Amino acid sequence: MSSSVHVKEATLITPSDPTPIQVLPLSALDSQLFLRFTIEYLLVYKPSRHVLDKLATVSRIKAALGRALVPYYPLAGRVRARTNGSAGLEVVCRAQGAAFIQAASDLTAEEFEGAPRHNTQWRKLLSLQVTDVLKGAPPLVVQLTWLSDGSATLGVGFNHCLCDGIGSAEFLNLFAELATGKQKFTQLNRQVWNRYLMDPNIYNKRIYQQNHPEFNKVADLCNFNSRFSQLAPTSVTFNRSRVNELKKLLTYTQSSCTSFEVLSAHIWKSWATSLNLPPNQTVKLLFTINIRNRVKPSLPIGYYGNGFVLGCAQSCARDLVEKGLGYAVGLVKRAKDRVDDEYVREVVESVSSNGTSPDSVGVLIMSQWSKLGLEKIDIGMGRPVEVGPVCCDRYCILLPVYDQKDSVKVNVAVPTSAVDKYLYLLNNTTTIGT
Known part of the structure; x- marks a missing residue:
């Protein structure tokens, strides 16, 4: 059974409003070696309407992504090793943008009900595969793929150094609410950076008491x-x-x-x-x-x-x-x-x-x-x-x-x-x- 994916569009989406230009340090937990990969979600949708205006849907989703990147502007930056000689990572925030991809596939929604035939069968549903998160790739990649039966998939990749599962899900729920017009502007400013909270306290070094x-x-x-x-x-x-x-x-x-x-x-x-x-x-x-x-x-x-x-x-x-x-x-x-x-x-x-x-x-x-x-x-x-x-x-x-x-x-x-x-x-x- 064929499962080809054809990319129709690939672009960078920048924050819709001006955002701070700065370099933000990531925490000790963010900088862990085993977190230097991409969290990759795949969501499958079966619209209830028989005919969906694809052009309007794509326009709406891209606009929502740009708006969501305003409070979450570090997701439009780029992650790198700290340049001051200290250990750890930092994110350069200059509104460089998140990647948005639109694609089409001959897959149908029913094919996602069980396990894939092989572990990389759905790889191209997030076509931009980031193998090294410190090489200047966008820390956020979003791909909307139209399926042959009128359904769609949303593939989303997050640089794990910037957020965990809870943080990424909070972003996605805000993004979705903006895409459907359900989000009130007063709720857009709940995002907290404060990565220093997960850094070691240099004035209170502890002797390890527990086995890890x-x-x-x-x-x-x-x-x-x-x-x-x-x-x-x-x-x-x-x-x-x-x-x-x-x-x-x-x-x-x-x-x-x-x-x-x-x-x-x-x-x-x-x-x-x-x-x-x-x-x-x-x-x-x-x-x-x-x-x-x-x-x-x-x-x-x-x-x-x-x-x-x-x-x-x-x-x-x-x-x-x-x-x-x-x-x-x-x-x-x-x-x-x-x-x-x-x-x-x-x-x-x-x-x-x-x-x-x-x-x-x-x-x-x-x-x-x-x-x-x-x-x-x-x-x-x-x-x-x-x-x-x-x-x-x-x-x-x-x-x-x-x-x-x-x-x-x-x-x-x-x-x-x-x-x-x-x-x-x-x-x-x-x-x-x-």
């Missing part, structure tokens, strides 16, 4: 990364009933866990089991934890920089595979509970002083997009019927499901040799122990 396993390398007992040379995309939906089935497998003392804790533990356990790892291989689940209300004082409303750290659940493969679900749930829960203000400050100082970064051996990274509000982004064609990443890779992403508030779609690519076992274990919620 997310940054510790583990022994590679099985040539781990070579297992991921050929990947098979997977997409499995869990509704409330299926999550409750998992919770019923836990003991009474474990039953107070959240849906995220039990689902992430089940995914991690299924993933590790399917890989047939050596019993002594250390495996980790790294997942994002929002710290906006975990630090003291809390980060201000409207802070759109990177406001998260990585929680880390860790086990040897034998225990994770052989012990019940409750064991994995406990590890996830403890990883969340230990993230407090002191923990965050230690991470900030660590990444600032020595460039600490997570390793990939034994690691499954999970990101929770299901709570960002991406399913509400209406750019004038209704709410998206599908939300996901542009490319499906070994990072596990939890996604919202159209018109199913309590459902979560689990999107991850696993080695082709393990895919059948992984899917069997993930879908089997009745025979795993506690």
Whole structure:
């Protein structure tokens, strides 16, 4: 089945009003080595109207993008390494512009309902692929692609150094409200920069009291990364009933866990089991934890920089595979509970002083997009019927499901040799122990 994409227009959209010309420093968390990539969203729309005025729609979306870039003017700048000799990054704000692309494809909306046939099948739906975010590329890329059945996709790429999932989603919701005329001008000024809040305090150096396993390398007992040379995309939906089935497998003392804790533990356990790892291989689940209300004082409303750290659940493969679900749930829960203000400050100082970064051996990274509000982004064609990443890779992403508030779609690519076992274990919620 063909899936060609033809670019019809590529241009730079600058802020619609004058914006400050300045150089803004990014925080220690923003400057982390492992964040120097692009967050790439793909939203699929099926307009209810049979005939949509494409010319008017494109004009409206471009105008909304220009307006949204006024309060979010750093997204129209360019990211670079600091030039004063200090570590970290900065953004040069001269209204250089965000990239806007209009394209057409012979794909249809129905083809996005499951996993792609291969992990890069939808790559051209965000045609400007930024491989090095420090080489002068626009930190924001927006591509509207018209599909053959009258539907459309919106591919959006954000330089992760400038914002995290929460910050990028706040921008997209403002952009969408402007595109549909629902945004009041008085609400355009809630954006907060203040990146110094996530910098180390040079007058209050701390002695690290806590272990930070997310940054510790583990022994590679099985040539781990070579297992991921050929990947098979997977997409499995869990509704409330299926999550409750998992919770019923836990003991009474474990039953107070959240849906995220039990689902992430089940995914991690299924993933590790399917890989047939050596019993002594250390495996980790790294997942994002929002710290906006975990630090003291809390980060201000409207802070759109990177406001998260990585929680880390860790086990040897034998225990994770052989012990019940409750064991994995406990590890996830403890990883969340230990993230407090002191923990965050230690991470900030660590990444600032020595460039600490997570390793990939034994690691499954999970990101929770299901709570960002991406399913509400209406750019004038209704709410998206599908939300996901542009490319499906070994990072596990939890996604919202159209018109199913309590459902979560689990999107991850696993080695082709393990895919059948992984899917069997993930879908089997009745025979795993506690």
